Amino acid sequence: MKRREFLKGATVGGAGAVVAAAAASFPAPAIAQTMPEIKWRLASSFPKSLDTIYGAAEVMAKYVSEATDGKFQIRVFAGGELVPALQVLDAVQAGTVEMGHSVSYYYVGKDPTFAFAAAVPFGLNARQQNAWMYEGGGMPLLREFFDGYNVVNMPCGNTGVQMGGWFRKEVKTVADMQGLKFRIGGLAGRVISKLGVVPQQIAGGDIYPSLEKGTIDAAEWVGPYDDEKLGFSKVAPFYYYPGWWEGGPNVDAFINKQQFESLPKHYQTILQMACDHANIAMQARYDVVNTQAMKRLIGSGTQIRPFSKEIMEASYKAAHELYDELAATNPKWKKIYEQWKPFRDDQVSWFRVAEFNYDAFMGAMFARK
Template identity: 60%
Template sequence: MDRRSFIKKAGVAGAGAAAAATTLAAPAIAQENPKITWRLTSSFPKSLDTIWGGAVDIAEHVSAATNGAFTIQTFAAGEIVPGLQALDAVAAGTVEAAHTTSYYFWGKEPTFAFGTALPFGLNARMSNAWFYQGNGNKLMNEFYATQGVYGLPAGNTGVQMGGWFRKEINTLDDLKGLKMRIAGLAGKILEKVGVVPQQLAGGDIYPALEKGTIDAAEFVGPYDDAKLGFNKVAKYYYYPGFWEGGPVVHGFFNLAKYNALPKNYQAILQDACAFANTNMMAKYDVKNPTALKELVGSGTQLRPFSQEIMEACYKAAVEIYADLSAKSPSFKKVYDDQLAFKKDAYLWAQVGEYTFDTFMMIQQRAGKL
């Protein structure tokens, strides 16, 4: 066979092979990327663009990565179910997904609290470390599986503020009988020092505070709190929100629906949630400083919780964790793991982060930045 004849025949064969490969690839790709539409319900209103934005981030990234084959429709709190029923809707299969905080559901089982934040627990950086590189995701999804859901970190607000009060809070006596909107396990801890906790969704807080149905409320931090207008109905703004040092917002997915996804869709969903997690924290770190300056400039009175209050609440928290650990094997398993992680994490943080941050804050206060 001469060279020209060989090349010609090889070219024809190659073209045939390419055509065959194309014929085979098309249905294979279609099979690997089926058309799927999910609904996601959020626990947050669209007006809170940063925390609501986590759901949007997930949906947009999933759609872009699958060229529109995997679509997640997002719905704000109340459009399908109330905000505090988001996880229940996922477990029941009413919707496939939710963007919410795990600790809203701690009343079902206290282990839910670890998914968001334990009072006097982890800061945002430690939360990410525990979930991604510690045992956080593993332990929490062992627990979430018993509830019919699968969870992935999909947002973090950073340390929150201690909330808005209609009067000054100087001593423990000032807390006695005070009706306060506070979410999660923190309400049980404050109850131990005399507060009457109220769990309300974000959109219900302002009218309750305005009407005097509650005396105080915490939500997130300066940016979101200003959007909700709390400064118009309460004068005193306390810090820190020791119950939420680094609270995680989760993407929750119906367990059966998640397990039925193609593996590449699962990976895409995981990456989308990881982006939402990082992006939310970055947004709050940009927006909160400006919002805090504007609040103080408009008359908000910034106050720290006294050492007396902090110490009493810490003592109450430790006692409650011991009690819950005795009653719930699930709580004890996760608590023991996170406590061991926290001890080492704060050992390093005080050597590295704390000393550096403290020095830089001194420069900021001295006007040298």
Template identity: 55%
Template sequence: MDRRSILQNAGIAGILAAAAAPAVHAQTTIRWRLASSFPKSLDTIYGGAEVFSQQVKAMSGGKFEISVHAAGELMPAFGVVDGVQQGTVEACHTVPFYFFGKDETFAIGAAIPFGLNSRQMSAWMFEGNGLKLMREFYAKYNIINFPGGNTGAQMGGWFRKEVKSVADMKGLKFRIGGFAGRIVERMGGVPQNIPGGEIYQALEKGTIDAAEWVGPYDDQKLGFHKVAPFYYYPAWWEGGPQIDFYVNQKAYNALPGEFKAIIEAASGYTHVDMQAKYDARNPNALKQLVAGGAKLRPFPNDVMAETFKVAMQVYDELSAKNPNWKKVYTDFAKFRADQNLWFRFTEATFDRFMQAQKL
């Protein structure tokens, strides 16, 4: 090849390189904002959004960044669905049952009284029809959801006075998350839906008589044991509550396929990570709470039986008047029946034996 040909070829290569270079350097980082419904002090449940953000950034090589904002920074804890729906923020991290006031069907996406445990909930979501049905429902709100954590079965909460029978539920001002308040109300109680960061003050002042949050690790951080000594179990309304990432549908659709896959992978990682942290940290926190004077109490049998009865009545009523609820709950209930049949012979029997042993 002669000198002139070499220069010509070099010139063409240079032009092609120059044309390609701006496309590489002009590639900008996608930046989203995520509003959490939780205070920063709760490193498990609030921390789930930070874990998610870190995973998204790492998987994208820093090209996709999501800033996380605690409850109250950008919007109130219970304002996050409106924020995502309207596009004020691209995403949020929250518990779906907080928004049952919009439609009771939201609650099924997290937990309903006497629903599924955490493993069963994940099974319904990922292998049953749960994710499909909930996404069809959330589409009405311009939202697509991604499971983003589970606390496992929760404790029943902190009470200033003992609950010895169903009669003690009457007039009880009880901070209880979301939809379960409907059951408490039917039993004569007065449900209160208060964000996590505001519960202690209400309990301390006597504005409420009892409050539930999650379990020992978080409850200890919030200090409830200092103002209400009786610690009840189990949370019959939260056998396996799922926390979700809600993403604005338009913002999600605008993402390249690679980043959509990253959202799914990062939320899946967070989903497993959160419950692992709760399961690992709750036992020691419970020991410390009891050593500090917390008085563990199981809910009386008549309370459990009556709340179950009332819950089933409420579900029948909702199925008769709310077509969104009926569509999702019908599938949920069938899945629950099959899961309880299976767990009865395996998990439950194994757990009962192991918990009776002195290890």
């Protein structure tokens, strides 16, 4: 071998060895070190058949996985698969599952203050609820409250204003409500009990058989799309509106506090952003699918009815009587209510100027067609 070729080969080989040795001495990129593989289980309160409300958790999980290149995976389980549908909060609090997807007013039996994270009767619509949560001071107050249950909460869906429910017979007056066994969730049950209604809290998957058998006289769930899927029109002909107890209910992601705090900071941010997207996506989908579902229900014989002014005003009065009672006896309720109520009143004052008038005019124009 010629000396020049030998030296050339030796130089390249030596350089390669040096480069290889140097590369081995460098640490792995920081991003790789902070991308641990994590697998969580999420317990939902909803059946898989309700693809929009159940599906919001799947949307969130999909975005988390894609944003972390599959390193952070959240597997979604339907209501009853891991824990009973109405015990999701308990399972997250105890660490039985890392995460849940539920509606906080299911847990008002523990403390009525839970209702603020979802919906309070005659409260905020969906836009106003998001305004309060994200910009109006609601999230810090709720985070402090949920901390007492070892849970971090994040908005992860909104249905928009709901329907008032399915009734086996017409209800025109407050007297017609007396003794009515009504499946209704959250704080609204305590409100309408002041009107003589007997509230029943039943998970979504169990409503139809109860209504069919006459165990209950009426039931509310969400709106046309989900209600059609659950078949309520087959056993109750009268469909009332509006669901004054759910003007804009948030569906929450519940996260075990220790599990959340153990995540890398950028995983925490990704999870929050994925929940935010699911929050928007759920309502957008409901606004699309409810329109066609309502047409189908009416076409198949469903009779749409508004709650009478008498029932609405009596319910409004009963709701605010309850709120004052709670403020006098429950410090946690009082702390949030004293901030929430003036925010709601200001929102209504503003919306009366533009939003409500615009909606009323458009409704009037539509009615002329």
